[in-house]
Amino acid sequence: MVKDQLRKPSLRMTQILADNVRAYRKVQNLSQEALADICDLHRTYIGSVERGERNVTLSTLEVIAQALGISVPELLTENMKTNNDGVNKYVEAIKQSGLSIYDPIEIGDPNLWIPTPELEILLNDGLMGISLAKLKPKTRSKVLKQHICKILGYPVPVSFKKTKPRFPGQHFDTYIQKANNLQIWNEKIESTRRYVIVELNADDIISCVKVVTGDVLAKFNTTGTLTQKYQARLKRRNRKLELIAEEDTMVLQPFVFPDFNLALVESPINHPAAGQLLPIRQIFEQLSKLIGTSFADTGHDQDRKRGDELHRIVCQNLGYKKYQDDGQFPDIRHQLIEIKLQTSPTIDLGLVCPDSTEPLDIPQIEQQQVRHCDVRYALFYAKTDGETVTLTHFFLTTGEKFFNRFPQCKGKTLNNKLQIPLPRNFFSN
Numbered sequence: 001m002v003k004d005q006l007r008k009p010s011l012r013m014t015q016i017l018a019d020n021v022r023a024y025r026k027v028q029n030l031s032q033e034a035l036a037d038i039c040d041l042h043r044t045y046i047g048s049v050e051r052g053e054r055n056v057t058l059s060t061l062e063v064i065a066q067a068l069g070i071s072v073p074e075l076l077t078e079n080m081k082t083n084n085d086g087v088n089k090y091v092e093a094i095k096q097s098g099l100s101i102y103d104p105i106e107i108g109d110p111n112l113w114i115p116t117p118e119l120e121i122l123l124n125d126g127l128m129g130i131s132l133a134k135l136k137p138k139t140r141s142k143v144l145k146q147h148i149c150k151i152l153g154y155p156v157p158v159s160f161k162k163t164k165p166r167f168p169g170q171h172f173d174t175y176i177q178k179a180n181n182l183q184i185w186n187e188k189i190e191s192t193r194r195y196v197i198v199e200l201n202a203d204d205i206i207s208c209v210k211v212v213t214g215d216v217l218a219k220f221n222t223t224g225t226l227t228q229k230y231q232a233r234l235k236r237r238n239r240k241l242e243l244i245a246e247e248d249t250m251v252l253q254p255f256v257f258p259d260f261n262l263a264l265v266e267s268p269i270n271h272p273a274a275g276q277l278l279p280i281r282q283i284f285e286q287l288s289k290l291i292g293t294s295f296a297d298t299g300h301d302q303d304r305k306r307g308d309e310l311h312r313i314v315c316q317n318l319g320y321k322k323y324q325d326d327g328q329f330p331d332i333r334h335q336l337i338e339i340k341l342q343t344s345p346t347i348d349l350g351l352v353c354p355d356s357t358e359p360l361d362i363p364q365i366e367q368q369q370v371r372h373c374d375v376r377y378a379l380f381y382a383k384t385d386g387e388t389v390t391l392t393h394f395f396l397t398t399g400e401k402f403f404n405r406f407p408q409c410k411g412k413t414l415n416n417k418l419q420i421p422l423p424r425n426f427f428s429n
Contacts, residue, residue, distance in 0.1 A: 013076065015129050017061075018052040020075050022128065024068040025050075026121055029267055029324055032428040038067040047428050051207045052129070087118045094153035101154050102161065105169050107192070107359035108369045114152065114170055115271065116194055116328060116361050120211040123196060126151030132176070133204035144174060144198065165193055172196050172211070178204075180422040182217075189214040191329075191351035191372075192358055199427045208427040213361060215329045215351045219304075220420050230349035232406040234342055236381060236393055240291055243284045244397035244405045248277075249374045252336070255365050258282055262319040262334075269326050270334045274366050278335060280376055283318070284396045287378055290317055294390045303341070306389055310341045310380060330375045333362065340379040343389075347379070347406060354399035373399040379406075 025035050032050070036043040041060070048054040049064075056064070058072070065075045093111040105112045114122065127147060132140045142160060145167075149156045152170070160166065164187065165173040172194035175182060182197065191214045199208040218229070248256055255274040262268075265276065278286075293313060298305040311331055312323040318335065325331065329352055330338035340347060356372040364370070381393035397405060 014052045014055070017056065017076060018050050019125070019128060020077070021046070021064060021068070022050045023125060024070060024075070026124070028068055029269070030068075033425070035064070035067060039063045043425075043428060051201060053201075087114075087121050090114045090118065091122065091151075091153040099154070099169060100157065101149060101167050101169050102157075102163065103169050106369070107171070108362060108364040110363050110367075113363070115363055116211050116213060117269070117326060119170070119172070119194065119196075120209060122151055123148065123209040123211065127198065127206045127209055130206045131204060132200060132206065135204075140176060141174070144176060148174065148196075170194070174198065176200060177422070180424065180426065182220075182420040182422055184420070189218055189351060191215045191218075191353075191356075192361065194361070197422075197426075210427055212327065213329060216327050217420060218350045220422055220426075229351070230353050231409045232347040232349060232354075232403065233409055234345045234347050234379065234381065234395075234406055236345075240393045241284075241288050242393075242395045242405070243281065244395060245280060245376075245401040248280045248376070249371075249398050249400050251368060251370065251374050252277060254368075256280075263321050265320065265334055267322065267324045268315050268318075268320045268332045268334050269324050269328070271362050272334055272336055272365060272370070276334065278318075280396065280398065283335065283337070283376060283378070284394075286318060287314065287396065288394055290314070290380070290391055291394055292391065294388050297384045297387055297389045307339070307341045309389075310391075311339050314339055314378065328361075335376070336360075336370065336374060337376045337378055340377065341389075342379060342381045343384055346409075354402035356399070371399075375399045377402055 025032070030038075032046045033043045036046045039046075039060075040063075045054070049056060061072050061075065065072045068075070090112070097112060099105070099112070107113055127144075130147060132143060135143060145160055146156050148167070154169075165171060167173070171192065174196045176198045178200045193214045195212050195214065195217050197210045197212070198206055199210075201207040247253065255272075256277045256279045257275045258279055259282070260276050260278060262278075290313065295309050295313065298309075308325065311325055314337075315323040315332065318332075330336055332339070352372055354373065354375070354377060358372050360370045360372055360375070362370055375398070377395075377397050377399060379395040380391050381395075382389050382391050384390070395405065
């Protein structure tokens with residue numbers, strides 16, 4: 001049966017396979033590159049499968065299915081993508097509420113606010129494969145927004161208001177991209193706003209959706225024209241280890257639990273939960289052991305790769321079974337830890353001001369909204385000889401007390417038009 005299907009695959013079956021490979025990959029928290037590595041395939045091969053552009057042999061299908069922990073028939077069965085109660089609960093709650101896209105929702109509302117990772121899953125599942133061909137730009141934008149309303153459980157308005165952002169309730173804007181040059185006109189990038197970036201293939205069919213916060217988007221800016229970029233100064237003293245905040249913020253204190261075993265947690269990018277947050281002092285004691293640790297230097301212009309390696313080392317040191325990074329703030333969402341690797345005194349903070357009392361884009365913890373200032377900042381100072389990076393100093397603080405130790409310095413301001421070059425692998429990671 002499967003052999004017959006693969007011998008002359010229909011367009012529908014090719015699309016089912018594309019949807020399912022992407023959906024099961026998301027369930028396994030794998031990037032295209034990670035799945036390709038497991039299958040001993042090139043990343044572009046997985047990408048073409050997920051875009052419905054490739055006929056796959058049975059032997060390759062078996063390899064992909066095994067890597068995803070499923071059978072070949074499951075991979076070819078329609079509607080896998082709707083079998084996810086974890087994200088569909090938000091859709092049902094929104095339908096039952098009767099809210100419109102313009103009605104405000106408190107960030108972190110456990111029933112109605114869709115966290116960024118879950119929002120990306122829903123929109124990918126619902127939008128992939130939809131054609132926007134032969135539509136004028138304004139009509140294309142309207143049709144996209146109509147689809148999004150239906151996917152998220154909102155009634156479709158007769159006309160869309162020119163609000164900022166366009167979806168105020170869930171606090172996001174939409175952008176349709178055929179090129180990797182994202183343009184934002186007459187608006188500043190906001191750290192808490194979400195940006196839904198929709199990729200079209202050569203035939204104007206939606207091939208991927210990425211959802212990022214303003215802080216993540218700002219990292220891709222290379223023009224120097226940011227809305228507002230927060231910076232601070234790291235002044236080293238005689239001590240190599242400094243715990244700046246002796247205790248967590250009052251908001252977090254009821255939810256911390258000493259000696260919780262992080263090996264029991266599926267991923268460091270899970271949402272934080274009561275009883276699973278380690279106290280800040282215990283995190284300090286554990287991460288202090290990393291002073292003296294060295295790793296290969298990928299080059300002076302490869303700060304992101306060096307930061308990724310430190311991120312991996314920190315996850316391992318804390319006891320997680322695996323390293324995972326989805327590019328969202330903070331780096332280790334499960335422990336509310338943001339990691340900074342410093343080889344110079346200037347601390348780049350992007351669009352997030354550490355002591356901000358703005359709500360963080362995560363579900364509430366027992367009806368308590370977590371704020372940016374509740375995040376724990378782990379700063380590592382390092383020296384490099386061009387070949388090896390060595391960690392020499394470690395600082396840990398809450399966002400609330402960040403500027404008590406690291407004085408703020410003025411960031412950059414912005415002109416009217418932002419052009420942000422998205423990384424080549426933006427839609428594949």
